Amino acid sequence: MTVAPLSRSARTYVAGHRGLVGGAVLRHLLAEGFSDVVTRTSGELDLRDAAAVEHFFEVQRPATVVLAAAKVGGILANSTYPADFLSDNIRIQVNVLDAAARHGTTKLLFLGSSCIYPKFAEQPIREDSLLTGLLEPTNDAYAIAKIAGVLHVQALRRQHGLHFISAMPTNLYGPGDNFSPEGSHVLPGLIRRFEAARLAGDPTVTVWGTGTPRREFLHVDDLARACVHLLEHYDDGAPINIGVGQDLPIAELAQLVADTVGYTGQLVFDTSKPDGTPRKLLDMGKIHDLGWRAEIGLAEGLAATVDWYREQLAAGTVR
Ligand code: GFB
Numbered sequence: 001m002t003v004a005p006l007s008r009s010a011r012t013y014v015a016g017h018r019g020l021v022g023g024a025v026l027r028h029l030l031a032e033g034f035s036d037v038v039t040r041t042s043g044e045l046d047l048r049d050a051a052a053v054e055h056f057f058e059v060q061r062p063a064t065v066v067l068a069a070a071k072v073g074g075i076l077a078n079s080t081y082p083a084d085f086l087s088d089n090i091r092i093q094v095n096v097l098d099a100a101a102r103h104g105t106t107k108l109l110f111l112g113s114s115c116i117y118p119k120f121a122e123q124p125i126r127e128d129s130l131l132t133g134l135l136e137p138t139n140d141a142y143a144i145a146k147i148a149g150v151l152h153v154q155a156l157r158r159q160h161g162l163h164f165i166s167a168m169p170t171n172l173y174g175p176g177d178n179f180s181p182e183g184s185h186v187l188p189g190l191i192r193r194f195e196a197a198r199l200a201g202d203p204t205v206t207v208w209g210t211g212t213p214r215r216e217f218l219h220v221d222d223l224a225r226a227c228v229h230l231l232e233h234y235d236d237g238a239p240i241n242i243g244v245g246q247d248l249p250i251a252e253l254a255q256l257v258a259d260t261v262g263y264t265g266q267l268v269f270d271t272s273k274p275d276g277t278p279r280k281l282l283d284m285g286k287i288h289d290l291g292w293r294a295e296i297g298l299a300e301g302l303a304a305t306v307d308w309y310r311e312q313l314a315a316g317t318v319r
Contacts, residue, residue: 003235004163006064006107006228011036013062015047015096016069020220021111021169023176025066028224038062042069048091057099065100065108066227067093067149072113073178074185075138075208075276082141089145097152101160108164109231110153112146112239114280115139116168124283127168127239136277154237163235167227170243170282174220174301175308178319187217187302190254191309192318194261204266205258208273211251216281218244219296219305229292243282244294260302 012029016022017039029037038060045056047069071088078085093110100108117125118133130150135143153164173187181192190207197205226242234240248256254267284293312318 001233001235003233004106006232008032008034009036010063010106011038011060012064013038013060013066015040015065015067015092018042019068019070019072020172020174020176020178021223022066022068024174024220024224025068025227028221028228032228047095048088050091050095053095053099054102057103057105061103061105062100063104063106064231065096065105066231067096067108067110069096070111072142073183074189075274077183078139078142079274080182085139086141086145089142090148093145093149093152097149097156097164100164101156101162106163107231108153108162109227110149110164110166111227112150112166112168113142114168114170114241114243114282115143115277116146116150116239117280119277121280123279124245124281125241126283127241127286130239138274138276150239157237165230165234165236166239167230168239168241168282169223169226170216170218170241170280172220172223173217174305176220177305179309179312180319186215186250186253187257187305188309190257191261191306194258194263195306195309195313197265198261198263202265204268205263206268206270207250207254208270209250209275210271211254211267211269212249213275213277214247214249214279214281215253216244216247217253217298217301218242218294219301222294222296225295226287226292229290230287233290233292240286240290241282241284242287242292243284244298245282245284247279247281248298256299256302260299260306
C-alpha cells in the first residue's frame with residue numbers, strides 16, 4: 001500500500017484534545033516532534049456549529065486532522081441519552097469531515113468504536129462484519145452515528161479522492177478518562193467505586209450486570225501510537241480495528257480492579273443493570289500486518305491509571 005507521507009511540520013489539528021483519546025494523541029504528537037499542532041476546546045469551538053467549524057478550517061487549513069472529538073459514554077449514558085449521542089456525533093462528524101474536505105486537509109483519521117459491529121458478530125470481530133447484523137440496542141444510536149462517519153470517509157475518498165481513513169478502537173482506558181458514576185465506562189467506573197469503598201471501609205461494592213460479558217481493554221497511550229502508525233502506513237477506505245487481541249469477563253476485570261485498588265470486600269452483581277454486548281473482541285490481523293501491536297498490559301496500565309486517578313482525587317480535578 002503506497003501511503004502519502006505524514007508531515008511532522010505541517011499543521012495538524014487534534015479535534016477533541018481534552019478527552020481521553022484526543023489528550024493521548026496530542027501528548028504523542030508533541031513527543032514525536034510534530035511542530036505545528038492546533039487544538040480548540042469545546043468552549044472555543046463548538047464542533048456541532050457548522051459555521052464555526054467552517055470558519056476555523058478556512059483560517060487554519062490543517063494538512064492533517066485527527067477527529068477524536070465525540071460525545072461518548074458507557075452503557076448507562078448511551079441507554080439514557082440516545083438522541084444526544086446520535087445528534088451530537090453526526091453533527092460533529094459532518095461538520096469536521098466536510099470542512100476538512102473543502103479546505104485542503106490531505107490526511108484525516110476518524111475514530112469510531114468497536115460498538116459499530118453487530119451484537120452477535122463472529123468473534124474475534126473482523127472489519128468486514130460491519131453492517132452484517134443487528135446492533136446492540138443499548139448503544140445503537142451512537143453506533144449508527146459512528147457507522148455514518150465510516151461511510152462519510154469512504155464517500156469522500158470515492159467522490160474527491162481524499163486520503164481520509166477510519167479506525168475502530170476497542171474499549172479504552174487511561175489518564176484523562178471520565179470517572180463520573182453515570183457517564184463512565186466500566187473500568188473507570190469501577191476504579192471510582194472500589195477506591196471510594198476502600199476509603200469508606202464499605203463491606204460490598206456493586207458491579208453492574210451479570211459480570212459474564214467479556215471486554216478487551218486498550219490503554220489510550222497505545223491507541224495514540226496506533227493513530228500515528230495508521231496515518232503513516234494505512235490509506236484505505238475500510239475501517240481498521242485497534243485492540244489488544246485478548247479479553248476477559250467483567251467479573252474478572254472487577255476483581256482485578258479491586259486487587260489493584262487494594263479493596264478486600266465483597267463484589268455484588270446488580271443484574272437489573274444491562275450487560276450490553278456479550279463480547280466484542282476485535283480481530284487484529286489487519287493492523288498487525290501493518291506492523292503495530294499493543295504494548296501496555298492490562299495489569300500495568302490499570303495500576304498506572306489508579307495512580308493517576310488518586311492524583312486527580314487529591315487535586316480535586318476528577319471528571
Ligand atoms: O464499559 P461499558 O459501559 O460499555 O460496559 P460497553 C461494559 C460492561 O461492564 C457492561 C459492565 O456489561 C456493564 O454492565 N459494568 C459493570 C459496568 N460495572 C459497570 C460500571 O460501573 N460502569 C459501566 N459503565 N459498566 C460501550 C458503548 O459499551 O463501549 C459505547 O456503550 C462505546 O458506545 C464503548 O462503544 C467502547 O463496552 O458495554
